[in-house]
Amino acid sequence: MVTIADVGSTLNDLSVDPEIIGQIMEMLDAGSAALGETRVTDVPQHAFGPAPSAVELGVNTTKAHAKVAAAMVEMVKGLHGFSDNLKKFRDSALAADEMSAEQLQGLQQATSCVATPSIASSGSCTLAGEGS
């Protein structure tokens, strides 16, 4: 039978501070919420005018905007992934740290959503669904 004292002891042994994890999750959730609410306004192509170079700018701005929007979605998804996996880590800490392989994989997947080096290289997110 697992007692409360056992839980506390195990968490201490693993240095799993639920408060710290809670703070981290809070940051991640706040970040993902803020990013999720952000709308990077697209600039209509015609707004640049009819000059050939302006038309080209419009086309490329639209392309860039599409990438930015996709990158934002991915980052939100990744931050959710971080938070979810930390939560799982905290919840499963009682069992044993070897159980954290699942969380490690989850973290890796979440990282693929957030840690792409540039907006252009976004699109490698492997998380199945947002916040799941």
Add this chain to the structure above:
Amino acid sequence: MAKGPEETRLDSWLDGSHEGVVDLGGEAWSKAAALLAHVQLGIERAAAQAAVLGGETGPAAARAFARSAEAMGKKSDELRAGGHALSLTARAVSVARQQRREMGPPPNEPMAPEPPAPGAPPTDKDLEKQAAYRSSVAAYQHDQQQREARSKAITSDMDVQYRSATETMKKIHGEPDPVHKTSTTNGSGGGSSTPAGSGGQGRTATPTTYDGSSSPSGTGGHSPGLVTSGPGHAPASSTSAPPATHGSTTALPAGNAQSTWSESAPGAGVPGALSTGTSGTTAPASSVGAGAGITGGAGLMGGLAAGGLGGNLTGGVRGAITPVSSSSATGVRPIGSAARSGVSGTLGRGTTTVGTGSTGGGSSRSGGRSGSTSRGTAGGRGASTGATGRGGDRSRDRSKKSERDHFDEEWELEDEDIAPPVLD
């Protein structure tokens, strides 16, 4: 009031621009960049906190957070650059608009004095008026030249900013430039027919001078002056240089410049125009595209055609020099052109060399083809046009015996029968 091609282009660019919208977009991008930077800080703190967690998950999370924070910072920088580029673009347009405003409206063209009565020698008063007119034309030309130069500088500044911002956007989206198809060298179907430009109203300021002769001469009566534009819409490829239409009603006679009573056309046209009128040529029905209008005079375009440069030139801007049918070229004669001596300039076919240049490909089959033979090359054949003004070489013209020539000849004969010289 007449605008030169550069001023027309500037107005077109400005009229179609909405810098306010662009600026709002830039602000949104900048705000998103700031938010990303804020989230980045949060993740960096999370990384530091995760590092103290035990097991494998803690350090792994710390590493993942650190990587993510760094990447987020880079994306924030990219977004900021994009927002900055948009803001600078909006500002460039705004500045251009202000500069255009400061230029004021185009000056009015000087009014040509009334011609003397046919057959009557010019009086001293006539000569005096003509001298005053010449003086005002010179001032007008100078003003127009300055306006054109200013307009060109403004559009150039805008263009530089557009290109700079484009590079920034390209870096953000990371996609390679699309490969544009180049035309084949036989000139068929190579033309790009993107529509768009907003050419201005076809007008030309064609001051003429009076030389004291009472003999009307159609030749050179109209010099290609400041051709502000041709038909309303030019291809978006920005360049449209229809063939010179000899004697065409689209020869763009200026409102007050229809003094065919002068013997010698000033030739210099009007400032801003790229063409210099010479006897025997009429103003080309050039249309100025919104983008990069080439308003060519007969001489210029003739040179292009002769050198096969038409195709190259348009290829550079992905446009086609669009041929404009000149089938109606001989439809109407200007006053005074009924005289034989005037036919060469206004009705003579000494003009058009239509090549079926392929845009982009750089090849241009110019020369030898009559305007009529270029018909049916739909699909955007680039046509290099040139006018050489072989006024009066009727025997040579006849020798061609092309269908078009035949047509023209018939028309001329009929016209002469019906409409005797007015000012003889």
